Amino acid sequence: xNTPAPHTPDAPRDLVGIxxxxxxxxxxxxxxxxxxLDAVFYDQRPGFRWHxxxxxxxxxxxxxxxxxxxxxxxxxxxxxxxxxxRARERLFPFYFAERFHIERAEYDAYCRWVAENLPALxxxxxxxxxxxxxxxxxxxxxxxxxxxxGEAEALGRTHTRNVVLGIGTEPHVPDPLRPLVxxxxxxxxxxxxxxxHRDTLLAAGHVTVIGTGQSGAEVFLDLLRHRPAGxxxxxxxxxxxxxxxxxxxxxxxxxxxxxxxxxFHGLAEPVRDRLVAAQWQLHKGIDADxxxxxxxxxxxxxxxxxxxxxxxxxxxxxxxxxxxxxxQVELHLEHEQQKTRSRLTTDAVVLATGHRERPLGRLLxxxxxxxxxxxxxxxxxxxxxxxxxxPSVTGSVYVQNxxxxxxxxxxxxxxxxxxxxxxxxxxxxxxxxxxxxxxxxFTTFGLDGGLPQIPPARHHRALTPLVDxx
Numbered sequence: 001x002n003t004p005a006p007h008t009p010d011a012p013r014d015l016v017g018i019x020x021x022x023x024x025x026x027x028x029x030x031x032x033x034x035x036x037l038d039a040v041f042y043d044q045r046p047g048f049r050w051h052x053x054x055x056x057x058x059x060x061x062x063x064x065x066x067x068x069x070x071x072x073x074x075x076x077x078x079x080x081x082x083x084x085x086r087a088r089e090r091l092f093p094f095y096f097a098e099r100f101h102i103e104r105a106e107y108d109a110y111c112r113w114v115a116e117n118l119p120a121l122x123x124x125x126x127x128x129x130x131x132x133x134x135x136x137x138x139x140x141x142x143x144x145x146x147x148x149x150g151e152a153e154a155l156g157r158t159h160t161r162n163v164v165l166g167i168g169t170e171p172h173v174p175d176p177l178r179p180l181v182x183x184x185x186x187x188x189x190x191x192x193x194x195x196x197h198r199d200t201l202l203a204a205g206h207v208t209v210i211g212t213g214q215s216g217a218e219v220f221l222d223l224l225r226h227r228p229a230g231x232x233x234x235x236x237x238x239x240x241x242x243x244x245x246x247x248x249x250x251x252x253x254x255x256x257x258x259x260x261x262x263x264f265h266g267l268a269e270p271v272r273d274r275l276v277a278a279q280w281q282l283h284k285g286i287d288a289d290x291x292x293x294x295x296x297x298x299x300x301x302x303x304x305x306x307x308x309x310x311x312x313x314x315x316x317x318x319x320x321x322x323x324x325x326x327x328q329v330e331l332h333l334e335h336e337q338q339k340t341r342s343r344l345t346t347d348a349v350v351l352a353t354g355h356r357e358r359p360l361g362r363l364l365x366x367x368x369x370x371x372x373x374x375x376x377x378x379x380x381x382x383x384x385x386x387x388x389x390x391p392s393v394t395g396s397v398y399v400q401n402x403x404x405x406x407x408x409x410x411x412x413x414x415x416x417x418x419x420x421x422x423x424x425x426x427x428x429x430x431x432x433x434x435x436x437x438x439x440x441x442f443t444t445f446g447l448d449g450g451l452p453q454i455p456p457a458r459h460h461r462a463l464t465p466l467v468d469x470x
Contacts, residue, residue: 023421030425048123050107056218061103069081127143130163131367141160165400172353185323191215206235207348209234212314217287221297246283256282257416266446272406276405319341
């Protein structure tokens with residue numbers, strides 16, 4: 001671990017990170033050994049947690065453990081997942097477990113280990129505004145330091161040459177259900193808070209899970225496993241036309257490579273928008289192991305001749321919703337293909353309706369005069385993950401997981417975390433502390449580049465044959 005030089009209070013930072021999720025944590029880990037780089041990262045939370053409401057027993061991360069914070073660009077880093085296991089004396093048990101995909105709870109524990117040991121992280125710091133100061137050619141970052149209870153304790157300001165935004169996503173609640181989520185009388189919760197409300201949901205008479213992606217499948221499976229056979233009283237519905245498996249073929253996964261990211265960034269804006277919508281199954285389908293586990297559990301409950309009291313209906317959306325009586329919800333449903341409508345009365349609802357990128361408008365209001373936007377008023381982001389700003393701004397604002405519209409479906413994927421962090425650090429330092437591969441996919445995604453680049457073969461030193469008796 002690098003011991004940073006003491007920071008002079010009046011001196012500008014080289015980099016201020018806003019938000020400490022997996023992506024900025026990756027950046028902080030890769031920045032840690034770079035001598036001479038003065039960086040600090042702020043987050044308003046008291047410590048690192050990764051989707052704590054969805055750390056369901058047995059739920060696994062959809063990418064291999066090699067897609068940790070650093071390994072794919074620096075496998076010798078002290079912040080690898082394997083080094084975390086070694087530090088916890090768990091490396092041999094992991095070796096014998098033969099797990100390529102680890103549990104979410106284990107990934108969360110790994111990230112917390114990194115966060116607890118990196119010196120550049122500042123939790124309990126809420127960033128309020130980012131501005132450009134043209135007189136000093138620096139960004140001003142205003143923050144509020146919070147006490148242990150989350151109350152304002154002190155105000156502060158940091159000047160920096162560069163900023164990186166990693167504020168992540170927020171739970172998405174469809175408009176028809178928004179009033180119910182805010183009503184404490186009925187348990188209507190987003191899947192992001194599932195574990196906090198799990199006991200209440202298990203005790204409810206009838207539960208409806210809305211959303212047919214991975215989180216919806218995991219919530220449905222967990223509820224199914226813990227409700228009595230024949231009295232499950234579960235509904236699972238969602239907008240997609242099928243309980244579709246996630247595209248997980250080896251060549252399909254090449255959409256999550258730097259090669260595809262560069263190709264996607266070079267496409268015209270309307271083409272990019274159509275592609276993002278069409279490629280939902282690359283990242284919003286259900287893991288095949290999860291669908292198999294659900295089917296196994298449903299099948300097991302037919303062994304005595306009955307059928308489980310469950311209804312699984314894809315291709316359905318909620319038109320409106322409201323309370324009836326004191327503690328029930330009535331959902332008004334429409335089937336997308338049949339164009340038929342129905343009503344469903346339920347005692348509790350889990351919204352597995354995904355997450356959306358947090359809007360940058362409030363935080364970056366002070367930069368609005370300098371920002372360049374596309375035809376849909378979204379921030380333009382260049383190929384080095386920087387907001388496109390007026391040329392008078394000499395610093396850079398990098399973004400992490402806020403550029404799906406410019407960089408494609410790989411934007412929120414953990415497998416690209418280390419590569420994007422390395423790209424940012426290479427650009428920021430003006431050198432190449434992390435050499436990156438010229439080619440990462442067998443697929444050639446476009447025609448304009450001519451023949452695909454074939455990296456030169458590596459020639460290994462010839463070995464002297466052994467002679468018998470030596």
